[in-house]
Every structure is written in structure tokens, then in C-alpha cells.
Amino acid sequence: MSTDVLIETVNLKKYFQKGEIKALDGINSQVHRGEVVVVVGPSGSGKSTFLRCLNLLEIPTEGTISFEGVGITNPKTNINIHRQKMGMVFQHFNLFPHMTVLKNMTIAPMKLLGKSKEEANRKAFELLERIGLSDRANAYPSQLSGGQKQRVAIIRALCMNPDVMLFDEPTSSLDPEMVGEVLDVMKQLAKDGMTMVVVTHEMGFAREVGTRVFFMDYGKIVEENSPEELFTSPKSERLKSFLAKVI
């Protein structure tokens, strides 16, 4: 594995309600290029807040984040440029309901990267082909199943050629029989060498695809290890009791 650091957070803190809720309480972490970092932990442990801080959907209260060597928490940095390189997938898909699948995928490359319609369409169809949905290019999101929506949301982010993909509980709002198809797309993506940060409750996915796992609780990374180590020989009591509940 390369040691090229893609994302680094230093002493990252996020407080809500004037410091009464410490969602993140000092996170020091690194994500290397080509890694699949899986973030697990009980609800309310700060996993999603951590992920949302990485592309500044949440503004950290304290601490710094650097992405590709640039301090993005610096107010002078134009975050919009860097967000183009950080794809994000949400729990509730957040496809644009007033646009067709194709338009969902091509609007950002056309408006932001200056791609021609033909170029953007070609890339979109190539990706749709790969997930077997090219016949739904002109459908509206409301005409898709949950699993299809999430797969489209993933490739919508890929249309921007991101350097990292952030997944915020991508399978949590899906019917159980649709979880597999979404995870398959994610596994393929990992196999292709995409750097990924995944917040999930899918321990199987963490084990199979993750290169490193963060276990978070009370806004801190309690343990950080390879999946085999973390799942088979947990060190802290909190991780032990968490694993006992979820596995």
C-alpha cells in the first residue's frame, strides 16, 4: 500500500448547541490513497459527523483537515474546488427529483468541469452500463427502486472523477434485499483502487473490503486497526461490548 496521505485530520472537534454536545472530540486520523477506511460505532458516536466534516458539510469547531496537502479548514481555501474531488453518497440518496438519471449525472461535469454534453453523456452511459442501468437513463428518480437510486447516486459522484469517495451509511435506508446490489457496486469500486471512507453498519463489508477500520464512540476514535485484528481481537471493553451486540 502506498503511504501517500490523501486526507489528514488533526485534533478535529465538532460541538453542537454551544458545546453541550461534543459530536467529535479530537479526531486525529489519516486516510491514504487507495485505502478503504470503514468507520463503525454505535449511533451517536460521531461517525457521520466525522465523515461530513471531511468535505466541510459540517464546519469543524476546532482542528484542521487537509486534503491532498491543502488545508481545507482554512477559511481562505475555496472548498468548492476540493469538493469536486471528493464524491459523497448519502443515506437518503439525495438524487435530484426534477432531473432524469442522465441529467443527475451530467449536470455537475458540464457546469463545473466544462465538459461538453457528448463527453458528459458518454461518461454517464459508460458508468450506467457498468451497473446495468443504461436503459433507465431517461427515467426520473421516483421511478427507481431504492437500490437503483443509491447505485445511481454512487455513479453520479463518480462522474466528477473524484480522488476519494465518502459514503454516509449508504445502505441504512434500503430494504434488506437491495443492500447487496449497492454493496456490490462499492466492492467493485474498491477493487478498482478507489480511496473510500465508509460509515456503515455492515460489518461483513467492513471485514471483506476494508483495509482499515475505525471504531468510534463518544466522538473519539477508540480503536483503529486492520479488520481482522479489530474484529477478532478487540482491545477495548467498549469495542468488545459493541461487537457482542452487532455480530
Place this chain on the structure above:
Amino acid sequence: MLSRLSEWFVNFRNDFIRIFIVDNRWRYLWNGLGVTLTITLFSLLMGLVIGIIVAILRASHDKNVNSMRPGPGRALIKTTNRICKIYLTVIRGTPLVLQLLIFWLVIMVSVRDIVLIAIVGVGINAGAYIAEIFRSGIMSIDSGQFEAGRSLGFNYVQTMWHIILPQAFKNVLPTLANEFIVLLKETAVVGYISLQDLTNAGHIIVGRTFNAMMPLFAVAIIYLVMVMFFTWLVGILERRLRSSEH
């Protein structure tokens, strides 16, 4: 029975000719209609521009002010929000007729073109109501839509323009259509600033012919037909916009 009916028709025809055709009095209605439509159209455009800008400023304030870092950006959005609120309070808190009189006799007293004064007065008034309609539309869009736009790299304004406003517009279209119909009819008060709009034209014909029923009913029918036409038009637009919801 039949003879009485035909007698009525003959009377109706004679009255109609006497009231509308003699001295080309129908021209009052025709020109008045032009004035009414001109004022409605341009004040609607002005109201839409003002309304959308005010709505974006107000919604941006309401959605973001608590999560923003202290700094010039936050100070700016707080100030613009305060100005917008004053505008809304003053405009919605005073009668349109009074606002028109103030524009005519105080603020724009040096302007000769009264149609222009009416457009500005009605437009600024409509802007306040349209702003609140659009703000409710923007606030009703799930914040996930906003986050999805921003996470792709769109800036705030681009996200508003490409992602939020089209959806908000679709949601508020029925209310907006209602506002448009209200606007069309409310322009009737421009008679107060000596403009010969459709309503005033009817009034003038009453004064010339000493017949009230026929001119006033004619004016009423013209308004009614216009409103029905626009209602039908908006219905078509609504159906087209809804095609993405199947």
C-alpha cells in the same frame, strides 16, 4: 312570450350600440385593457425578481445563520435579512392604494409616466408577497438536496439556481398563480392615481352613457375571461412540471 324575448334582444342590441359603438366608446375598454395588462405583466416581472432575491436572502439567513462562522459573511447576511424584513413589514402593513399614492405624489413626483409609477408601485408591493411564497418553497426542499449539490462542488448560488429553485418553483406554482390572479385584479386600484385602466374605463363609460349595468358587467366579464384563461394556462404548466413525479 316570443315577442317579448325578441323585444328584449332588440333593446339589448340598441343599448349595446348606444353604449359601446357610438363615439367608439369600446376604445375606452380596449385601451384600459392594454393598461391593465401592461401593469400586470411588468409589475409581475418586477415582483418576481424582487421576490426571488428577497426569498433567497431570507431563506439563506434562516437556514445558515446558526451554522456560520462569525465573520463578514455572517454580518452581511444578518444585515440583508434585516433590510428584507423591514421591506416586508412596511409593504405588507400598509394598503396598496396608499403606497401608490405615495409613489405618485411623493417619491416619484417628478415622473410624468403614470403607467411607470403604477408598475413600480404594484411591482414592489407584489414582490413582498412573492418573496414569502418563494421562501416557503425554498424552506420546504429537503436539506439533503442542498448537501448533494454542494458535495458535487456547486457553490451556494449554483446550488440554489440549478437544484433548489426549480424544485421550489414547482411546489409554489399554484400559490404563485393565485398571487398572479390577485395581482391582475388588484391593478384596478390604479384608477386612484388617475390611470384609465380597465375598471376605470368602465366607470368612464357609465358617466358618459348614464347606464351602469352594461359597462360594468362587460368589464367584469373581461376580467373573468382573463382569469379563467390564465388558470387554464397554469394548469398546463403544472401538469408539465409534474411529469417527473409519475
